[in-house]
Each structure stands twice: as C-alpha cells, then as structure tokens.
Amino acid sequence: MGFKVLYNGIDLSTIVDGFTAITRNIGSGWTNNTQTNLKGGSDFIRNSIDSKSITINFIVNVKPDRFTSIRKQLAKALNVTAPQPLIFDDDINQVWMAVPDGVPTLDESTFYQAVGSITFLIPDGYSTTIDTKVLNESNSGGELGTITHNSDGSTKVQINNQGTLETFPQIKITSVHENGYLGLVNENGILELGKRDEADGETVPESEVLYTTDSDLQFSDFVDASGKVNPQIASVGGTCDTTGEIGYLKDGLRLITPSTATGSTHRGGMLSLDIPPDSNGEKGSVNFYAWFNIFVHALQNGQTGLLQIMFTDSNDKFVAGYGIVKSDKTGNTGAAKFWIGGDHPKEWKSIVFTTNDGEQTKDPNNNTMFNSKKGSADFVKQGASLGFYWKGSRQTINVPELENVPIERVYIFIGNFTNSNKFLGELSLRRFWCRKDKVDVWHDLPNRYQAGSVMELDMENGKITKDGISSNNELVTGSEFISLPSGETELDIYQSSWNTTPPQIEIQWKERYL
Numbered sequence: 001m002g003f004k005v006l007y008n009g010i011d012l013s014t015i016v017d018g019f020t021a022i023t024r025n026i027g028s029g030w031t032n033n034t035q036t037n038l039k040g041g042s043d044f045i046r047n048s049i050d051s052k053s054i055t056i057n058f059i060v061n062v063k064p065d066r067f068t069s070i071r072k073q074l075a076k077a078l079n080v081t082a083p084q085p086l087i088f089d090d091d092i093n094q095v096w097m098a099v100p101d102g103v104p105t106l107d108e109s110t111f112y113q114a115v116g117s118i119t120f121l122i123p124d125g126y127s128t129t130i131d132t133k134v135l136n137e138s139n140s141g142g143e144l145g146t147i148t149h150n151s152d153g154s155t156k157v158q159i160n161n162q163g164t165l166e167t168f169p170q171i172k173i174t175s176v177h178e179n180g181y182l183g184l185v186n187e188n189g190i191l192e193l194g195k196r197d198e199a200d201g202e203t204v205p206e207s208e209v210l211y212t213t214d215s216d217l218q219f220s221d222f223v224d225a226s227g228k229v230n231p232q233i234a235s236v237g238g239t240c241d242t243t244g245e246i247g248y249l250k251d252g253l254r255l256i257t258p259s260t261a262t263g264s265t266h267r268g269g270m271l272s273l274d275i276p277p278d279s280n281g282e283k284g285s286v287n288f289y290a291w292f293n294i295f296v297h298a299l300q301n302g303q304t305g306l307l308q309i310m311f312t313d314s315n316d317k318f319v320a321g322y323g324i325v326k327s328d329k330t331g332n333t334g335a336a337k338f339w340i341g342g343d344h345p346k347e348w349k350s351i352v353f354t355t356n357d358g359e360q361t362k363d364p365n366n367n368t369m370f371n372s373k374k375g376s377a378d379f380v381k382q383g384a385s386l387g388f389y390w391k392g393s394r395q396t397i398n399v400p401e402l403e404n405v406p407i408e409r410v411y412i413f414i415g416n417f418t419n420s421n422k423f424l425g426e427l428s429l430r431r432f433w434c435r436k437d438k439v440d441v442w443h444d445l446p447n448r449y450q451a452g453s454v455m456e457l458d459m460e461n462g463k464i465t466k467d468g469i470s471s472n473n474e475l476v477t478g479s480e481f482i483s484l485p486s487g488e489t490e491l492d493i494y495q496s497s498w499n500t501t502p503p504q505i506e507i508q509w510k511e512r513y514l
Contacts, residue, residue, distance in 0.1 A: 007087075033048075070106070159489050169509040181495060243261060265417065292431060303326065340399055389469065
C-alpha cells in the first residue's frame, strides 16, 4: 500500500502514482521584532509564528493522452475557497488547515512519466490533533492529567498538554452544591464568573424552583386536559380539539394518539400542571421563569405540527406562550412563535427556521435551536415584562395590564392542523422546569449555580453557557479567556467561600503542533 496524502477528504494517492518527496521543514518559522540599541546591537521586542508552507512532489505513470485527465482531477481536488484539512499517512492524527499556494506543476516532458509538485500554505502555521483529548473524573490520574478536589471546595487540575503550542480548551463545570462564584486561574490568566461575595442565604426576595422534570422524568405531575379549551388558540378566536392523547414516549412528551375530530383548525392532546405553591404556601407567580428543552425535526417535506407551552392565571386566562409551529405542507419551513395575552392577545413574533436537525450549516435558517443535540430555551415574566429566548438573547415586550397577573398553570399542547395528515417525524418536549422569583421569605438562597447546573466555557471562541443558555454576562469585569500552555500545567478552580462541596470537572482540548 502506497503512501497516502488526504486533502479536503480526497486521497490524492488515488490520482497520482506515488509521492517522491514531502518538504515540511521544522516548525513554521518565526518573525523577530527588534529595536536598535544606541549602545550597539538591538533589543528584542517580541516574535511571532509565521504561516507555513508544505510541498509535495509526485509522479504520474500514465500515457500522454491521460495527462489531461490527471490535470483535471488534481485541479478539481485543489480548487477550494478556504483552508481545508491536509493529513499525511505518517502522521495520521495530525491535521493541517491548508490552501494550495502558487501554481501546482506537472512536467510532461518525459513520454511515459510526468512529475509534479503542489505547495500548500498553512495560514495559522500549526497542526492540530484529529482526536479530542478529554480529562474528566473517570480518567483522572492518567496520561492527560489529574483532578484533585480539596476539602475547602476548590479543585486543582494538573493538565498534560503534549502539544508544542498552547491550546484553548472547552471546560465543563457541573455544580454538585449550590454555588455563586467560579474562579479559574492558571499561569496564562484569570477568569471569574458570578459574584464572589454572593451569600448562601438571607432574608431577601428569593427565587424558588417550583417544579422540575429532573425529579419527575416522565411528566407524571401533569394531568390530562383532554377536552379542555386550548387557552392560546381560543384567546385569538381559533378552535382546537384537544381529545387526542399526549404522554411520555422515548425522550419526553409526544403525541400518542392523534385527535380525529373535524371542524376545528387544530387537533391534538393537552396536559396541564397546577404550579405548586412557594415556601410561604402562596400560589401564583407575578415574577416567573421557565426553562424547557424542545426537539423538532421534519423527516419529510410537508410534515406539519405544533407544540405549545402556555402559561395562564388560575382562571385559565392566557398570559403568554412559547410555541413551535410548522404549517408548511409542501416544504421544510417552521417557526418559533411568541404569544402574549392581556387586553389584546396576539402572536407577537414569529421567527422562521428550517425544521432540519441542524446539519445544513450553510442554511441561514438552519435549526440550531431545537435539534437532537440542543433544544434549550426559556420564558421569563418580570411584572409586565415578558421575555422569550432565541439564539443567545431574549426578545422582550412590555404588557402593562399583565404586571400584577400571576402565572398559576402551565398547559402543554401537541398536535396538528386539521387540514393536514402528515405529522412531524420528531416533535418532543424533553425537559421542563419553572421557578418563582422574588419570594420574600427566609430560605436557603438558590444561588446562580444550582446543584446540577452545568457551566460550559469555550475558551477558543469566548463563549459561556449555563444549562444551555448563553451567559457571557456572568463574566466578572477584567476576566480573560485562558489557554493551556504546552507541557504540564496547573489550573485552579475556586467556588464561593461557603461552598465546600467540589464540582465535577471535564476539560477537552485539541493538541496543537508546530
């Protein structure tokens, strides 16, 4: 088997007949900046890594009338508009992001054999490992490093970055105990999240989680609302048959038995939850937060359906709702819908997206919110302000007449349009939890990082998420995203001073090599 060179997923050895030389040199080269010293010589200021060139030489053992096809195949393989993966057979776990540079050659002067060369430019000057290194609680103590939890709640992580360059990790911190602060420190910088002096508890307006599927995995606390009026559709004058059945299937709430009724614009099944009272025994939340995880994926064009998460007062008067609606009976277009109640109930916003599984990355409407791997969204009511999460921020509207209206009930409707017989292949509410804010009672303060809360820090792209929600606002002023130096290094992670229960840690990185 001959030596292989893979570029942009194409094995170039299947086009040519062999490689005679590969020039990779050592490192990428360095540019040094100096300043003339009046006493003689120069003072060093700084240096930087240059881009890198790699040249491969090859032969083509074909007859002259075949040279044309070889030229065309190589030209097609090399015709890219951005750096693509370049991998060599003798270093199969390293990938260079490269673009062809200059004019590739093919010398056809010898009748039965052509020789040629291709030069690639690697703009960033380094390669990365194809595989991702993962250090976690399970493999701690191995070749990648060691995680040591201390009695004061802090954690020391010894990391072995075997690459020759610094790298920018992804760090996942799962809280085991309530916590209000995270500090990450290594030799390259300091990153702080939350509030260092956040208290464990005091008599102040607080937040309380009133329901969560984390302790009710199959949504058993929701009760059948079959036959009841759909509060959102009815509020705008529509009709909806709710005699179908929804319940837990596979991964969450799904449509089990469709309604066969006619004469309504919508048909499906519905469940409701009376939100439990707070620690004072008071029902209803004027200041309310709900987090949920939705999965929607049309497996065929023309599939339709809708999922509604609706919030009402004790009399089932509609307050607000977050929905997924696909009424497109020929294509693959759906929408996230934000509905408001009050004196003038209406659909406030409709944001279009493609109901794929997030695989069409070049589609501007690609389903990056509600695919099989993601799905996190939320709704918040703070008095008259209603907020709906969409792609990293909240869409907010002020509805004055709802300022003092408490949310007391949640309805979940999953169904279809009466004039459609093709239901969405995947439509599921996978998780749900809600809380009441500003509960004026002495209680253990639910801190910003609850037990089970997951913080994900993407050091390369400068992104932070908390439980799947963009949370860069958690950064303390002056923080900087940190990198892992080459070799063995220490990363220290601190929590609130009163929290002595260490978190669970996972660190991922790709090694980078000159």
